[in-house]
Amino acid sequence: xxxxxARTNMERLSRAECWKLLEQAPVGRLAVIVDGxxxxxxxxxxxxxxxxxxxxxxxxxxxxxxxxxPVSFEVDDLEPDGRRGWxxxxxxxARPMRDPAMVALAERRPPAxxxxxxxxxxxxxxxxxxxxxRIWRTADDIAGRDRPGAVVLEPLVGPEWAEExxxxxx
Amino acid sequence: MDPSTTRTDDAAILxxxxxxxxxxxxxxxxxxxxxxxxxxxxxxxPVNHIVDRETIVFRVGPSDALLGxxxxxRVSFEVDGVDPDRRTGWxxxxxxxAEVHYxxxxxxxxxxxxxxxxPDGDRTRWIRIxxxxxxxxxxxxxxxxxxxxxxxxxxxxxxxxxxxxxxAGSGPADEVTPATPVPEAAASLAAAGGRAIVVSLHGIPVxxxxxxxxxxxxxxxxxxxxxxxxxIELVKVGPHDDEITTLHAFTEAxxxxxxxxxxxxxxxxxxxx
Numbered sequence: 464x465x466x467x468x469a470r471t472n473m474e475r476l477s478r479a480e481c482w483k484l485l486e487q488a489p490v491g492r493l494a495v496i497v498d499g500x501x502x503x504x505x506x507x508x509x510x511x512x513x514x515x516x517x518x519x520x521x522x523x524x525x526x527x528x529x530x531x532x533p534v535s536f537e538v539d540d541l542e543p544d545g546r547r548g549w550x551x552x553x554x555x556x557a558r559p560m561r562d563p564a565m566v567a568l569a570e571r572r573p574p575a576x577x578x579x580x581x582x583x584x585x586x587x588x589x590x591x592x593x594x595x596x597r598i599w600r601t602a603d604d605i606a607g608r609d610r611p612g613a614v615v616l617e618p619l620v621g622p623e624w625a626e627e628x629x630x631x632x633x
Numbered sequence: 634m635d636p637s638t639t640r641t642d643d644a645a646i647l648x649x650x651x652x653x654x655x656x657x658x659x660x661x662x663x664x665x666x667x668x669x670x671x672x673x674x675x676x677x678x679p680v681n682h683i684v685d686r687e688t689i690v691f692r693v694g695p696s697d698a699l700l701g702x703x704x705x706x707r708v709s710f711e712v713d714g715v716d717p718d719r720r721t722g723w724x725x726x727x728x729x730x731a732e733v734h735y736x737x738x739x740x741x742x743x744x745x746x747x748x749x750x751x752p753d754g755d756r757t758r759w760i761r762i763x764x765x766x767x768x769x770x771x772x773x774x775x776x777x778x779x780x781x782x783x784x785x786x787x788x789x790x791x792x793x794x795x796x797x798x799x800x801a802g803s804g805p806a807d808e809v810t811p812a813t814p815v816p817e818a819a820a821s822l823a824a825a826g827g828r829a830i831v832v833s834l835h836g837i838p839v840x841x842x843x844x845x846x847x848x849x850x851x852x853x854x855x856x857x858x859x860x861x862x863x864x865i866e867l868v869k870v871g872p873h874d875d876e877i878t879t880l881h882a883f884t885e886a887x888x889x890x891x892x893x894x895x896x897x898x899x900x901x902x903x904x905x906x
Contacts, residue, residue, distance in 0.1 A: 489717040494668045494675035494709075501668035501675035503711035505724045537677035543663035550679050 476595030481551045484595065486510045488538035488551075493517060493588075495527035495534050495557070502527070508536065509569075515553060515588040516560070516569060528586050532557045536588055551595040553588065560585040650769030655725045658769065660684040662712035667691075667762075669701035669708050669731075676701060682710070689727065689762040699758055702731045710762050725769035727762065734759040808833055809842070811860035818859050819847040832859055 476484070485491075485508075493506045504524055506517045515536050519525045528534065534557045541548030560566055569585045650658070659665070665682045668675055678698045682691040689710050693699045702708060708731045715722035809818045809832050818832075822844055832842055842859065850862040870879050 490713075490715045490722075492666055492677055492711060492713075494677045496670060496675050500707050500709055500728050501670045501705075502709045502726065502728065503666050503668035503677055504726070505711070505713040505715065505722065533674040535675050535677050537666065537679070539664075539666075539679045541664050541679055552677060554674060554676065 474597040476549065476551065476597055478593060481553075481593045481595035482510065482513075484549060484551050485515065485538055485553065485593075488540070491515075491517075491536050491538040493524070493534060493536050495524060495532065497524065497527040506536075511587070513590065514558075515555075515590070517586050517588065518569075518583045519586050520583055525584055528557045528559065528584070530557065530559060534588055547598055549595060549597040551593070553590045554592040555588045555590040558587040558589055560587055646773045648771045648773050650723065650725070650771055652767055655727075655767045655769035656684065656687060658714070658723060658725050659689065659710075659712055659727070659767075662714070665689070665691075665710050665712040667698065667702075667708055667710050667760075669698055670705040671697045671701035685761075687764065689729075689764070691760055693758050693760055695758075699733070699760075702760060703733055706731045708762060719774070721772050721774060723769065723771040725767065727764045728766040729762040729764040732761045732763065734761065809859060811858065813859045815847065815850045815854060815857050815859060815862060818842060819844075819851050822847060 489507075490505055491508050492503050494501050494503045496502075502524065506519070509516045517536070519528055534555060536553040536555070537550060539548065539550035541550065560569065566585055570583075660683075663681060664679050666677050666679050668677055670676070676697065678693075680691040680693070682689050684690075693702070708729065710727040710729070711724065713722060713724035809821050811832060813821075813832075822842070846862075850857065854862055870882050874882075
């Protein structure tokens with residue numbers, strides 16, 4: 464277990480725990496830069512050794528997944544109010560899989576949910592940085608949670624995950 | 634995305650979603666993910682958001698995400714719902730421009746109270762994403778039992794699909810006014826699929842009702858109108874104030890209302906029920 468910040472109830476997850484969560488998450492999101500825009504897509508993934516393997520269909524997303532392109536992959540499990548749960552962010556480089564043997568191996572996996580076409584491309588994400596956060600807050604300590612009559616504004620909670628910059632991992 | 638439906642290997646069809654459906658899903662999802670570029674690299678952060686008149690609003694603190702948004706306002710915002718067991722799901726992607734609003738103290742407690750720093754006191758920047766493009770898709774399985782697609786949706790239970798489609802064109806389908814019966818207001822909120830609804834009078838917003846508040850009022854005062862369960866506060870809003878400033882004004886008023894009715898509240902306990 465990592466350390467918990469007393470002020471924010473934020474726990475920085477250990478690398479091992481990040482990988483465990485990455486393996487267990489049924490679905491993740493991939494961010495890739497396409498025409499200067501950081502687009503986000505839900506993808507199915509597998510963890511292979513210390514890399515993430517995703518399947519991409521031909522399309523705009525694939526256009527950004529060129530050899531060495533910077534990408535991010537994120538998994539999370541958050542309660543609807545965003546005040547309890549965890550998230551893991553992997554930053555890395557895209558490495559399209561070219562070895563037919565590796566592709567054949569990947570295709571023996573059960574088909575995933577987000578499959579859209581008959582000619583998939585397999586991309587390996589080689590991480591340069593893996594960070595994870597868990598938030599333990601249990602008290603409703605944000606003003607909007609108490610209801611002043613019926614006139615309330617839904618509390619907006621920003622990305623607690625983003626409060627500190629990610630730490631570089633060797 | 635290719636606008637035509639696409640058949641996949643395992644008999645799934647990818648159906649593009651109309652914009653109204655995309656907005657309904659965006660409003661109903663409690664958590665979304667922003668895609669930002671920080672130091673030339675794409676990053677993803679989960680956030681709580683609300684949909685305000687076809688823009689997306691959330692808060693961030695000083696962070697890499699804020700740095701990215703400020704330096705590179707072209708961002709995207711994604712929500713999705715996946716049911717791994719049924720192998721179905723949907724996703725909505727918004728591309729747009731992020732605006733950063735600096736309102737360091739507007740959301741703190743009324744200044745008559747001693748102000749303790751909030752645990753999240755640094756998170757004072759409001760971000761609004763002005764969409765330039767919205768696309769969505771839903772996976773429909775053709776084989777096996779028919780899939781209850783609503784099951785994969787998060788947030789409040791959506792209205793039955795047989796219900797009238799939301800709003801031909803723009804603007805809210807049903808205006809909730811102070812005279813609207815509470816159950817009707819609750820139904821409008823459910824049909825819109827959001828977590829909060831604006832109460833307006835002659836088209837001018839006069840308050841904000843949340844799903845929680847409505848549910849409570851519907852249970853305790855089933856015959857009441859919105860007006861009877863609302864607290865009336867004087868809210869000063871300039872004619873040219875932007876939406877964020879207006880929302881701040883309502884939030885302040887809500888706090889004043891609470892403190893007035895419970896004078897014993899001190900600032901550090903005010904937030905707790």
